[in-house]
Amino acid sequence: MSDGVVDLTGAPQHTGFGEGTGEAAEDTSGDFFASLGKAAQGLPIVSHGFNIDKICHTAGEPLDRLFDGDASMDDLLVLAQQVVAIEQELIAFIEERLAFRTGQVDLGYLTGALTKLGLDFLLGVCQPFQDAVGFILGNPERIKVSSAMWSTAKDSLGTVNEHLGSTTVDRLAPNWSGLARDAAVQRLGELQGAVQTAAGLSFLISTLMDLTSGFAEALNNRAKSFVADLLSGLVNALLFLLSPDPFVKVDAILGAVLMIVKLTLEAVNLALQAARMYLAASALLDALAAQFTETVALLDAMSADPC
């Protein structure tokens, strides 16, 4: 740690396999009640409130920009994701209505819901389990830590840049006049520009990792839903085979149709998230292509030994 204006003690950091990921990734490992609370957000009925609130919060700004005529490609993709999310909520709502319409417990539905709740809880409370699953699909929490670290770097660069500016304006400029002073002020201005460029690039890579974390999360959710749907489907198939009630057969067919619609919507959501990821990566690589060579040459000239 330096004695300067930036203190990165306590900033987000990666940790080893099985260790908690920290506040930046909303870590709940080892915390029974926090993990249970987080998992409960995915329960039927309860989840709708959380999800609709999330959709409203995410859609606001892109929607404003769309009506102002300033929407970017990413804004359009975000809005498309919101449409898919609303459709997913509607499907979940229809599933619930079907499951509870007779006032009796639908065993297949209950099995799926409890399996998902259990998996969410286990992944939240048991970090080694989460890391083992992440080993296959990607760990959204840990990728989010990378995003948080680059975001911290961007903020820290901004802080140092402010001090560079105030040193130039308040300490150098008033106590020095002449051509050498003008040259020093110009050089420091160029340095501030380079720091601004680096802060912008750090922001872009942080955004990229945030979107990548979202993609990994969507993949993990699909895997959890797969297990839940598999168990739910097995119970429904058993009921289908064993029950003489014709309504059970209709239920099973409806359940299968809903599952296909859910799978399609999740696939569309994954594709939209991947498109946003590639868009962010492309923006980052374009910015690097435009600014890297010039910035490096400028910094090399500044650091060269004075002759």
Add this chain to the structure above:
Amino acid sequence: MSYEGFDVDTETVREAAGFLRVLGGDFAEIAGYVEEADPDWWMWGGTGLLMAQQYEIAAGHIRIILDKFDPAVQGIAARIEDSCAEYEDADGQSADDLCGAGEESTYV
């Protein structure tokens, strides 16, 4: 065109250069911090197949830039300190010259 000359408070300017060197340390700390920002291979999972390579290329380039800030600031600070030394030397030298060869200046 006339030369408007210069005016400098070398002590304050040296202090400012010293503070620039401190800010260089901050840049070095930030550069060191992001050295640890990459996810390990086991964190990427299947998602890494899509994005790890592009991330690593971009992160590597940004790190090259970040690593150069500290030397750049130290370079600017060194030039400012050199300028201060040259102002002081030039003033002393001029005083010597004005007093004439062989006579010790009272200004040095």
